[in-house]
Amino acid sequence: MPAAPAATSEAATAAEVEFHEVGKAFPPARGSGSAAVPVLEDVTFTARPGEIVAVVGPSGCGKSTLLRAAAGLGRATSGSVGIDGTPVRGIDPRCAVAFQEPRLLPWRSVAANVALGLPRGTPRAAGRRRVAELLELVGLSAHAGHRPAEVSGGMAQRASLARALARNPRVLLLDEPFGALDALTRLRMQDLLLDVHVQDPTTVLLVTHDVEEALYLSDRVVVLGRREEGGPAGIAEVLDVGLPRPRSREDAELARLRGHLLGLLGVER
Amino acid sequence: MIPVALLLLWHVLSTNGTFTPAQLPEPTAVLSAGVELIQRGELWIHVAISTQRVFWGFVIGAGLGLALGAWIGLSRWAALLAGPTVGALRAVPSLAWVPLLLLWIGIGEDSKVTLVAIGAFFPVYTTVSAALQHVDRQWVEAARSFGITGLRLFATVQLPAVLPSVVSGLRLALAQGWLFLVAAELIGASMGLGFLLTDSQDNGRTDRLLLAILLLAILGKLTDALLGLFERWTRRRWGAIPST
Numbered sequence: 001m002p003a004a005p006a007a008t009s010e011a012a013t014a015a016e017v018e019f020h021e022v023g024k025a026f027p028p029a030r031g032s033g034s035a036a037v038p039v040l041e042d043v044t045f046t047a048r049p050g051e052i053v054a055v056v057g058p059s060g061c062g063k064s065t066l067l068r069a070a071a072g073l074g075r076a077t078s079g080s081v082g083i084d085g086t087p088v089r090g091i092d093p094r095c096a097v098a099f100q101e102p103r104l105l106p107w108r109s110v111a112a113n114v115a116l117g118l119p120r121g122t123p124r125a126a127g128r129r130r131v132a133e134l135l136e137l138v139g140l141s142a143h144a145g146h147r148p149a150e151v152s153g154g155m156a157q158r159a160s161l162a163r164a165l166a167r168n169p170r171v172l173l174l175d176e177p178f179g180a181l182d183a184l185t186r187l188r189m190q191d192l193l194l195d196v197h198v199q200d201p202t203t204v205l206l207v208t209h210d211v212e213e214a215l216y217l218s219d220r221v222v223v224l225g226r227r228e229e230g231g232p233a234g235i236a237e238v239l240d241v242g243l244p245r246p247r248s249r250e251d252a253e254l255a256r257l258r259g260h261l262l263g264l265l266g267v268e269r
Numbered sequence: 270m271i272p273v274a275l276l277l278l279w280h281v282l283s284t285n286g287t288f289t290p291a292q293l294p295e296p297t298a299v300l301s302a303g304v305e306l307i308q309r310g311e312l313w314i315h316v317a318i319s320t321q322r323v324f325w326g327f328v329i330g331a332g333l334g335l336a337l338g339a340w341i342g343l344s345r346w347a348a349l350l351a352g353p354t355v356g357a358l359r360a361v362p363s364l365a366w367v368p369l370l371l372l373w374i375g376i377g378e379d380s381k382v383t384l385v386a387i388g389a390f391f392p393v394y395t396t397v398s399a400a401l402q403h404v405d406r407q408w409v410e411a412a413r414s415f416g417i418t419g420l421r422l423f424a425t426v427q428l429p430a431v432l433p434s435v436v437s438g439l440r441l442a443l444a445q446g447w448l449f450l451v452a453a454e455l456i457g458a459s460m461g462l463g464f465l466l467t468d469s470q471d472n473g474r475t476d477r478l479l480l481a482i483l484l485l486a487i488l489g490k491l492t493d494a495l496l497g498l499f500e501r502w503t504r505r506r507w508g509a510i511p512s513t
Contacts, residue, residue, distance in 0.1 A: 073414055091416055103411035107429050107507040116425070117415050167415060 014049035014203045015094055015170035017070055021079035023232070024065045036077075040065055041232035043079070045222055047171075052197060052204040054214035057224030058265060061233035063207040067173045070205060071095045083171060093119070096169035100176040102156035104148040110159045111135060111144040117166030134162040137196060154185035158192065165200065174206045178213065186210075187249075190217055194245060211261045215254050216247055223264050236264055294476040299483070302476035316484060319450055319461040322378070323492070326385020327446045331439055333386070334393030341394075342401025343427065355394065363387050364452055371457065381453040381461075388449030389442035396438030400431035429507045436500045443496060447489045462488075 025036040040062030068074035225236035306312035454463020469477035
C-alpha cells in the first residue's frame with residue numbers, strides 16, 4: 001500500500017469495494033400491470049484497494065446504478081455492496097461522489113463549495129488549509145472566491161472533484177464526471193485525475209461511456225452488456241489493461257484493446 | 270416625472286370647474302388639511318396605529334406562513350396531510366373572515382392584527398411551500414452524498430435556494446397586509462388611516478380622504494422599499510453572482 005501523503009495526516013487508506021450479485025429492477029409503469037423491469041443482474045466483481053476500475057456499457061444498462069449502490073445513494077434490488085468487508089447501508093462516509101454535473105451550489109464561492117465535502121467536525125483552520133490545498137491540486141487557487149456561474153464548465157468540474165476529495169474518501173466514485181465537457185477539457189481532466197491519484201491513491205470507480213477514457217485511465221475495465229435485446233445487463237467481460245501509467249494515448253496496445261471493447265459493445269470495427 | 274404631471278393635472282381639474290371642491294379639492298387644500306391634523310396631533314396617531322397593526326400582523330402572518338410553508342414544502346407527508354386543508358382555506362376570500370373575527374375576537378386591536386396576519390400569511394405560505402418543492406434535487410442529493418442531512422441540509426441547500434422566492438412572497442404579503450388593514454379599519458375602528466377614510470367620507474371632508482389615500486400610498490411604498498433593500502442584500506449574499 002502506498003504511503004499517505006504527509007500533508008493530510010488522517011488521509012484515508014484505499015478500500016476494497018466488492019460487488020456481490022448486484023441486481024436492479026425498476027418498478028413497472030403504474031397501471032401497466034406488468035412485473036418489475038430488471039435492468040441489471042448478477043454483477044459480481046471486486047475493485048482492489050488503490051485500483052482504478054472503469055465501468056463501461058451501453059446507455060441505460062445500469063452503470064450509474066452500481067455507483068449509486070456503492071455510495072449508498074440508491075439501493076440495489078438484489079445482492080450487496082461491501083467496502084472492506086462491511087456492507088454499505090445508507091450514505092457511506094468512506095465514499096465520495098463526483099457527478100456528471102458539477103452540482104455546485106450557485107450562491108457559494110468555489111472554495112465554500114469544496115468545503116462542503118469536508119468531513120463533519122473538521123476544525124475550521126484545518127478545513128481552510130485542506131480546501132486551499134485541494135484548490136491548488138486542481139489548479140483553482142486563483143478562482144477560490146468566484147461563484148460557480150463565473151467559472152467555466154471544466155473549472156466547475158474540477159471544483160466538484162476537489163469537493164469529493166475533501167471528504168478524504170477511501171473510495172472515489174466518479175459518475176461520467178467528464179462526460180459533459182468539451183473534448184480538450186476532457187483530456188486535461190483525465191490527466192488531472194491521474195495526478196490526483198498518484199498523490200492520493202484511493203480506489204477509484206469510474207463510470208464512463210468513453211472507451212478511450214476507460215482504457216487510458218483504468219487498471220481494469222468492467223464491460224456491462226445485455227445478453228439479449230431488452231433483457232437485463234450483466235458483466236460481459238472484465239478486461240485487464242495491464243499497462244503502466246502514465247500511458248501514451250497513441251499506444252498500440254490501447255488501440256488494440258479499444259477495438260476489442262468496441263466490438264464487445266456492438267460497434268463495427 | 271409622472272407624479273409631478275399627476276399633481277399638475279389634479280390642480281387643473283380642481284380649479285377649472287371640472288370637479289366641485291367637494292368632489293376634488295385642490296392639492297393645497299389637502300396639504301392644509303394635513304397640516305391641521307398634524308397640529309391637532311391626530312395625524313401621527315392615525316399613521317402610528319395603522320403602521321403598528323400592519324407590522325404585527327405582517328410579522329405574525331409571515332412567520333406562520335414561513336413555518337407552515339417550510340413544513341409542507343419539505344415533508345411529503347405534511348403536504349399530503351395538511352396541504353389540501355390549507356389550500357381550501359386559501360380559497361376562501363380572506364375578507365369573508367371578517368364577521369367571524371368580529372364575533373370571536375371583538376372589535377379591538379386583536380381582530381385587526383389577525384386580519385392583517387391572514388392577509389400576510391397566504392402569499393408567504395404559497396411561495397415558500399411551492400419553492401421548497403422545486404429545489405433542485407441534484408443539489409440536495411449531492412449534499413446528502415457528503416453526509417449533510419436534516420436541519421443542516423435545510424440551512425445549507427434548501428433555505429438559500431428558496432430565499433429569492435421567500436423575499437418576493439414577503440413583498441406580496443406586505444402589500445396584502447396594507448390592503449387588509451384598510452378593510453379592517455373601514456369596518457370598525459376609531460383610529461387609523463382606514464378610519465380616517467370612512468370618517469372623512471361621513472363628514473364630507475374630501476381633502477382628508479385624499480390625504481389618507483396619499484398617506485397609504487406613501488407608507489405602502491416606503492415599507493416595500495425596506496423589503497426591497499433586504500431583497501438586494503439577499504441577492505448579493507445568496508445570488509449566483511456576488512456583485513450588482
